Amino acid sequence: MRRRPCDPPGHDGRRPLWDDDPTAMAELSSDPGEPTRRPQPGRRNALSMLAPVERHTVQQRVYLELRRSLIEGQFAAGEVMRIQDVASRLGTSTMPVREALGRLVSEQALEPLPNRSIRVPLLTRERLDDLAAARRLIEGEAVRLAVRRLTADDIAKLRRITRGYDELTAGEEDHGHRAIYNHAFHFGIYRAAGSKVLLPIIESLWLQTGPFIRASASLYDGADGLSATHHHWRIIAALEERDGEAAAAALGEDVERAFELLRDRLAHDEAETPT
Amino acid sequence: MRRRPCDPPGHDGRRPLWDDDPTAMAELSSDPGEPTRRPQPGRRNALSMLAPVERHTVQQRVYLELRRSLIEGQFAAGEVMRIQDVASRLGTSTMPVREALGRLVSEQALEPLPNRSIRVPLLTRERLDDLAAARRLIEGEAVRLAVRRLTADDIAKLRRITRGYDELTAGEEDHGHRAIYNHAFHFGIYRAAGSKVLLPIIESLWLQTGPFIRASASLYDGADGLSATHHHWRIIAALEERDGEAAAAALGEDVERAFELLRDRLAHDEAETPT
DNA sequence: GGCTGTAAAGTTTGATCAAAGATCAGAAGT
DNA sequence: ACTTCTGATCTTTGATCAAACTTTACAGCC
The missing domain is CATH 1.20.120.530 (GntR ligand-binding domain-like)
Incomplete structure (x- = not known):
């Protein structure tokens, strides 16, 4: 009853939150999704000062966005996360979303129900x-x-x-x-x-x-x-x-x-x- | 050089390891992939003695199989895991494998390389x-x-x-x-x-x-x-x-x-x- | 009236496909 | 002979599609 079947993805009024949104969190956090190592500041070599090229995959951005929202407390406990809802809200297809959700599940940030749906865990x-x-x-x-x-x-x-x-x-x-x-x-x-x-x-x-x-x-x-x-x-x-x-x-x-x-x-x- | 492009999946001489293979590990471990709770033995109620119906998703089985192999040390450190290789070895399509691998990556069991390939981490x-x-x-x-x-x-x-x-x-x-x-x-x-x-x-x-x-x-x-x-x-x-x-x-x-x-x-x- | 069974809608899961990126080999140039 | 560029092959990534499964609603029956 809250679903609009033929919504053109990404145009329901909310902007995709990640485009040009270098929040303090993003800068200050440890970027867990990006395993490339930054050069140690101890080395004097000019080459080692180069930061690795940023790699944008859609899944990465979806994951980071959901992660940030979770840590900031944007989602209520017990809220069910539907793949298509998240996908259309973030302006992507379902594929990156379902991988990001799966990732958050295995980090215990989200909880799979026996129904195969996924929700924010209740905090008992x-x-x-x-x-x-x-x-x-x-x-x-x-x-x-x-x-x-x-x-x-x-x-x-x-x-x-x-x-x-x-x-x-x-x-x-x-x-x-x-x-x-x-x-x-x-x-x-x-x-x-x-x-x-x-x-x-x-x-x-x-x-x-x-x-x-x-x-x-x-x-x-x-x-x-x-x-x-x-x-x-x-x-x-x-x-x-x-x-x-x-x-x-x-x-x-x-x-x-x-x-x-x-x-x-x-x-x-x-x-x-x-x- | 080790790839055979047109292998019919699942028939390369190795059996899909999970079919009817209730190892001691499977029985004794905590079944981390299945969030359904078993009934408490303390209750006397007959209904609560019913075990939840086993739910077999392909991804679940792929995940558990890879997990078991990793814990038992079947994979060498540094070994690169290619989605299609694993898929054909386990007799499924690539989709469940890539989700299982992603899950293992976020549990730090596998390591993504900057190349976007995935390997068993080296142990330094x-x-x-x-x-x-x-x-x-x-x-x-x-x-x-x-x-x-x-x-x-x-x-x-x-x-x-x-x-x-x-x-x-x-x-x-x-x-x-x-x-x-x-x-x-x-x-x-x-x-x-x-x-x-x-x-x-x-x-x-x-x-x-x-x-x-x-x-x-x-x-x-x-x-x-x-x-x-x-x-x-x-x-x-x-x-x-x-x-x-x-x-x-x-x-x-x-x-x-x-x-x-x-x-x-x-x-x-x-x-x-x-x- | 309330319960049960069935149908319909919506969701997730798994497969296939196209496109982008990476690796490797070989050819051309110095 | 060694390096660099280019092309071919292979891999992952993202999109689309079909099938299985849940849930909900509704009609029939007790």
Whole structure:
């Protein structure tokens, strides 16, 4: 009943979101879909300074777009993703969409139903606790690894990002932008950990928590008298002293705080709709 | 030079490996491709004892077959996977294969090259250390979680599996079967941890170490005077005493031992071929 | 009136096909 | 003899199409 069978794809009022949309997220994130390595800045060779040619496949763009939307919390939990809907909304055929959806399913970002349809997973209390524990465990380890490898330059970058977040918080109420800054801060650290194994795992965990990041961000401010970036500044301080345990502890509290608020909200929702 | 362009698919001498091949792995593993939940044995209701109807999609079977082959170490590191080759070898068209390969890529089990071809990742020393650390961290946590939830029945099952492994070791030299028993033992524990978040992560880690499990198993026996299941028995003992730390430590040593041997082998190989 | 069986619409899955890109071999030029 | 260009072959990617499967709606029956 919500389908329009003969829609000319890509012309239903929404622009294909990726064309010329180099968001901060895209720049600051780790580009998980592109396995080509960037040249190390340590080398002096002019050739090694060349970035690999950007390869645009449609599937890549669909995947990145869906991924970004998920992390920013654009999709509601439990929402069913229909291939043709997504395809026409993004202005492509179904083929790239179905591959991107399959990819997100195997990253646990989406959930296949026995009906063969695909939906954004519901976040139950159990799953929430599971995710919180996993994130504390794995991201904590990533911070410990990063402590030894972060350069002064990296830390300065983290400061800039956090300052940007603070200014954003003082001003408007754009949750999407907050999510982007939060993402940039955390992954700036995780990427410095230098683990090609842990990083994709953490990305998957963020995708799984994604549908609720927005809810978290909107609840975060001042809920306990602490500013949104309180824990971020503590993490930076610990990183500067090369104190891995303190940094991991502060990060654990940062994660825990976000999930604590989500837990409350979830308990509230479940009490309201005891389906 | 190894391609035969007009091969009738599925009739090149190899049987499609999945038809009526209920291996121990298939039975003992967690069926990650099938999200339907089995009925809890705790309920007395007759309806809840019904297993969900098996749903066979071709992609599912291709995926499971490739996955099994990878974990058992049937593919050499660096081997390029061509869609049409795999399709004709498995007796299907290219479509299910390309979706299965895409799925394995996003689980980090396979690696996309800039050429857009897909290969089994090379295992470098760096990657090996990365994987070892990640496995100790995450599987250790899974064991700690499992300690509180394992029933006496579960532990008895672990004993049976380990005894089966011992008997296998005494007898023939079938690495595939050893890998299956080893897999069954570990995942018997991890599944009991009850974390729907950690389990897929561990599966992905095993897929990444897969190409070398065979090498590990062949090197394992008697390399240091310990039997192959020495650590497994220690883990079982710790589980019976509900000592999570001891169990995690023993598991850490089990993982570490396998990787130690791989490290030696890798150092040897790299010394031989310093490409 | 409510339940059951059947038909129709819509969706996913798998196959085939065309086009773009990559690899490799051979020819031409220095 | 070595490098570079070009063409042919092979591969992946994206589109279209047919078939299997779900779901929903509707009519018939108890």
